Amino acid sequence: MRYYVRKIGFFLLTLWAVVTLNFLIPRLQPGDPATKLVQRLAGRDAALDPAQVKAIRAMLGAPDGSLWSQYVGYLGQLLHGDLGLSYTYYPYSVTAVIGQGIWWTLVLVTATQVLSFLVGVTLGAFAAWRRNSRFDTVVTLGSTFLGTLQPFWIALLLLYVLGYATGIFPTSGGYAGATPGWNWLFLKESFEHTVLPAVALLIVTPIGWVLGMRNTMVMNLGEDYIRLARAKGLPDRVVALRYAARNALLPSVTGFALALGGVLGGAILVETAFDYPGLGRLMGEAVQNKDYPLLQALLLLTTTGVLLANLVADLLYGVLDPRARRAQA
Amino acid sequence: MTRRRGLPRPGRALLSAVLATGLATGLAACGGWRDTSVSGTGVSGVGGNVIPVLTFPAEADNSVGGLANYNPLAAKPLVQTPFFYEPLIVRNNLSCTETPWLATKATWTGATTLTFDIRPGVRWSDGQPFTAQDVAFTFNLGKQYQAADKAGVWNDTFGAKASSVVAKGDQVVLTFSGPAVGKYEGIIKTPILPEHVYGKVGDPTKYIDKSPVGTGSFLVDSYNGRRLTLKRNPDYWQADKIKVAKIVLEGTYDAPSAALKLRAGQLDAYWGEIPNPQKTFVGADPRTNKFWYAPNGSTVLTTNTQKRPFSDERFREAISYAMDKDAMSLKATYGIMQPASQTGLKLPYQSSLLPSRDRAASAPLPYDVAKAGSLLDAAGYRKGSDGYRTEPDGSPLAVTFTVQAGFIDYQAMADVVAAGLNRIGVRTQVTATAPDSVDQAKKTGDFQMMFEFLYGGCDVARGLGAKLVSSQIPTKTDIFPNVQRWDDPATDAVVADLDKTAARSQQTTLAGRLVDTMLTQYPVTPLIYAPSRILYRTDKAQGWPSEQNPYANPSDDKLLILTHLTPAR
Numbered sequence: 075m076r077y078y079v080r081k082i083g084f085f086l087l088t089l090w091a092v093v094t095l096n097f098l099i100p101r102l103q104p105g106d107p108a109t110k111l112v113q114r115l116a117g118r119d120a121a122l123d124p125a126q127v128k129a130i131r132a133m134l135g136a137p138d139g140s141l142w143s144q145y146v147g148y149l150g151q152l153l154h155g156d157l158g159l160s161y162t163y164y165p166y167s168v169t170a171v172i173g174q175g176i177w178w179t180l181v182l183v184t185a186t187q188v189l190s191f192l193v194g195v196t197l198g199a200f201a202a203w204r205r206n207s208r209f210d211t212v213v214t215l216g217s218t219f220l221g222t223l224q225p226f227w228i229a230l231l232l233l234y235v236l237g238y239a240t241g242i243f244p245t246s247g248g249y250a251g252a253t254p255g256w257n258w259l260f261l262k263e264s265f266e267h268t269v270l271p272a273v274a275l276l277i278v279t280p281i282g283w284v285l286g287m288r289n290t291m292v293m294n295l296g297e298d299y300i301r302l303a304r305a306k307g308l309p310d311r312v313v314a315l316r317y318a319a320r321n322a323l324l325p326s327v328t329g330f331a332l333a334l335g336g337v338l339g340g341a342i343l344v345e346t347a348f349d350y351p352g353l354g355r356l357m358g359e360a361v362q363n364k365d366y367p368l369l370q371a372l373l374l375l376t377t378t379g380v381l382l383a384n385l386v387a388d389l390l391y392g393v394l395d396p397r398a399r400r401a402q403a
Numbered sequence: 404m405t406r407r408r409g410l411p412r413p414g415r416a417l418l419s420a421v422l423a424t425g426l427a428t429g430l431a432a433c434g435g436w437r438d439t440s441v442s443g444t445g446v447s448g449v450g451g452n453v454i455p456v457l458t459f460p461a462e463a464d465n466s467v468g469g470l471a472n473y474n475p476l477a478a479k480p481l482v483q484t485p486f487f488y489e490p491l492i493v494r495n496n497l498s499c500t501e502t503p504w505l506a507t508k509a510t511w512t513g514a515t516t517l518t519f520d521i522r523p524g525v526r527w528s529d530g531q532p533f534t535a536q537d538v539a540f541t542f543n544l545g546k547q548y549q550a551a552d553k554a555g556v557w558n559d560t561f562g563a564k565a566s567s568v569v570a571k572g573d574q575v576v577l578t579f580s581g582p583a584v585g586k587y588e589g590i591i592k593t594p595i596l597p598e599h600v601y602g603k604v605g606d607p608t609k610y611i612d613k614s615p616v617g618t619g620s621f622l623v624d625s626y627n628g629r630r631l632t633l634k635r636n637p638d639y640w641q642a643d644k645i646k647v648a649k650i651v652l653e654g655t656y657d658a659p660s661a662a663l664k665l666r667a668g669q670l671d672a673y674w675g676e677i678p679n680p681q682k683t684f685v686g687a688d689p690r691t692n693k694f695w696y697a698p699n700g701s702t703v704l705t706t707n708t709q710k711r712p713f714s715d716e717r718f719r720e721a722i723s724y725a726m727d728k729d730a731m732s733l734k735a736t737y738g739i740m741q742p743a744s745q746t747g748l749k750l751p752y753q754s755s756l757l758p759s760r761d762r763a764a765s766a767p768l769p770y771d772v773a774k775a776g777s778l779l780d781a782a783g784y785r786k787g788s789d790g791y792r793t794e795p796d797g798s799p800l801a802v803t804f805t806v807q808a809g810f811i812d813y814q815a816m817a818d819v820v821a822a823g824l825n826r827i828g829v830r831t832q833v834t835a836t837a838p839d840s841v842d843q844a845k846k847t848g849d850f851q852m853m854f855e856f857l858y859g860g861c862d863v864a865r866g867l868g869a870k871l872v873s874s875q876i877p878t879k880t881d882i883f884p885n886v887q888r889w890d891d892p893a894t895d896a897v898v899a900d901l902d903k904t905a906a907r908s909q910q911t912t913l914a915g916r917l918v919d920t921m922l923t924q925y926p927v928t929p930l931i932y933a934p935s936r937i938l939y940r941t942d943k944a945q946g947w948p949s950e951q952n953p954y955a956n957p958s959d960d961k962l963l964i965l966t967h968l969t970p971a972r
Contacts, residue, residue: 132552
């Protein structure tokens with residue numbers, strides 16, 4: 075029982091820290107949301123109309139009172155589940171704004187993360203099993219090379235080659251002429267629009283898994299229990315998968331859970347490059363516009379995601395490794 | 404399926420994954436995504452003489468497409484061009500010529516009463532008549548809801564606050580509690596709202612307007628969250644001038660993608676920045692591809708005139724001659740934006756504001772290192788043995804130029820500024836810092852030199868005047884135009900007089916005094932003009948604004964442009 079109380083206490087403490095940092099960080103930076111909005115509408119080289127700034131400030135509700143009273147107000151709002159109105163999309167609520175973007179990111183990022191994990195771990199395991207073979211060399215060297223690239227850069231390359239130059243794939247947005255909903259045209263278009271951003275993420279993201287998995291597994295293959303399993307005459311497939319790969323997988327599972335929670339950050343640049351209507355792009359926009367309510371909500375979502383993912387990882391760990399279960403009991 | 408052959412392996416894997424997640428339940432992407440462009444040319448009233456469709460970039464980011472709002476008071480309305488809610492008067496801020504729009508005439512009585520004659524016979528798109536009542540209603544909204552007062556009618560930004568706005572027959576009379584000429588531009592631009600719709604919604608800034616009822620030239624045809632299609636309003640009050648049947652607004656583009664789309668004919672015009680348009684756009688097909696970057700204002704060298712050595716007028720004059728404006732033009736704009744006149748006016752377009760005696764002095768200051776050096780010598784900034792100058796009292800002289808990191812053109816110009824200053828012995832270092840920090844420095848005054856924008860609009864009080872008047876020095880919370888902190892009673896008096904007069908001749912006389920200040924005291928040093936841009940194709944439509952036919956400010960006056968477009972022959 076004490077174990078659970080401690081876990082929950084820790085979770086709440088972290089959550090409070092996150093909420094507080096979310097509140098503080100945007101406000102500690104220079105810049106004023108009202109000015110940003112007017113500047114954005116006017117363009118960089120344009121006269122900033124003080125009358126408009128005044129009006130927009132009145133609209134957003136000029137922050138009144140001290141930082142402390144704002145903070146208390148913010149906490150109170152959160153307790154009521156009220157995330158406020160987005161500055162950028164005023165008068166739409168933050169919830170409505172996030173509701174628009176979340177599906178895109180869920181589909182794009184979840185799919186690519188799961189896929190790159192599976193692909194990466196499999197390749198890594200196979201490379202380790204056949205270590206020093208030509209396959210291993212190609213995979214390891216290739217990964218090392220590809221790993222130095224940025225998804226953003228790959229995105230630009232893909233945009234040019236498969237988008238503009240050849241016209242195979244659309245270059246921006248999540249769909250084109252269709253009306254969003256469960257209709258054939260929309261599904262087809264959104265699929266076509268997802269391919270390039272997904273590929274941009276998929277070229278780089280498996281690399282970490284490949285190398286991590288390969289190295290851990292190579293280490294495991296040198297252990298005595300593997301030698302024993304071989305000596306017992308177990309088939310190669312069983313030794314490789316049930317003995318070596320299963321053990322080597324453990325660190326990757328934790329990493330995977332963390333990665334799933336932190337996907338939003340990684341997707342910002344890629345989503346921006348393709349003008350993909352997901353949360354990553356929204357977050358980039360919120361930062362640019364100093365859209366505090368939207369930014370706070372997105373950060374809250376991400377950090378809560380990471381915290382939850384951690385919990386899930388702990389649980390999964392218990393399933394995969396009996397020792398962990400016993401130690402925690 | 405052939406076009407998928409080139410896909411890298413992960414792409415194929417992705418296909419199955421996405422299928423599994425249920426995004427595309429059926430099958431894959433065989434057809435092109437490129438939907439056929441909008442068809443439909445059945446326009447009544449203009450015969451066959453129409454442009455079927457023009458494609459422009461979206462006017463709001465379409466990342467969150469479902470959140471449509473046409474309310475012009477919103478922070479981010481779906482369109483910025485007044486396609487639906489029109490202004491009273493369109494003024495070209497290059498030539499300062501006015502085109503009457505919903506008002507046929509504007510008259511100042513003294514500097515405190517502004518009367519608009521409202522155009523008769525105009526109807527809202529739902530058939531209701533548009534009246535002077537609607538105009539009075541729109542301005543009075545700002546009295547009740549401060550957030551709706553974007554023109555600053557009810558506060559003392561640029562002139563005294565209003566005391567009443569009333570409709571009298573076909574006229575609307577705005578009465579101010581003092582001189583308010585500086586508010587004119589904001590007032591004539593205000594989008595006029597229908598009282599029979601906006602009168603019922605409470606706080607108008609909290610109203611989500613999904614089906615606009617406007618007086619404008621276009622109607623919403625369809626919107627799918629990404630592509631907005633507008634169709635010509637057949638009952639528009641000047642429908643005979645609108646030859647464009649449909650407008651498609653789609654996509655937000657950065658420079659490279661916009662250039663590619665323009666070249667491919669998938670965009671008919673673009674108003675954003677494309678560096679070196681001559682090469683990237685016009686070069687592809689000089690017959691149809693054109694651009695015009697008009698001077699929308701000037702990029703000026705802004706020094707902190709309240710700190711040494713910049714508080715010294717002679718020092719400011721000297722360094723103004725060390726500015727190689729041609730090099731800046733070349734490095735920052737590929738030679739497109741011309742060196743700016745020291746008068747602070749956008750020449751030649753605003754030469755009507757220039758008193759005749761100043762015409763000769765209107766040319767940009769020459770780049771003259773020898774003159775700069777001798778002026779500094781004369782002012783007592785002696786050169787030391789290391790080639791660098793000291794203050795007249797012998798203390799060392801070193802200045803820091805603060806520039807927004809990431810503004811590539813600004814950074815290129817800053818290097819030229821620093822090179823020029825170092826050449827005349829003023830030790831100068833460039834520091835690039837985050838744009839937000841530069842904004843912060845503008846508020847606190849904690850800077851020595853930076854770049855700044857000088858708008859120089861048609862209301863001299865609000866353009867050049869606001870740049871020089873001491874009441875417009877930035878505060879801790881707000882950036883106002885007088886970033887250089889020019890604090891001079893004589894200038895303040897001229898701007899106060901400008902606020903009090905709406906008579907053109909008197910305005911020109913007073914403007915001349917501000918120009919004198921610019922030419923003799925160098926509160927700021929204009930470097931090169933900052934652009935208002937348009938890039939366009941002439942294969943579907945002609946009549947776009949150009950240097951030869953500058954009837955509109957290319958990026959501001961889209962309403963004017965739409966009434967000038969005719970089908971290409």
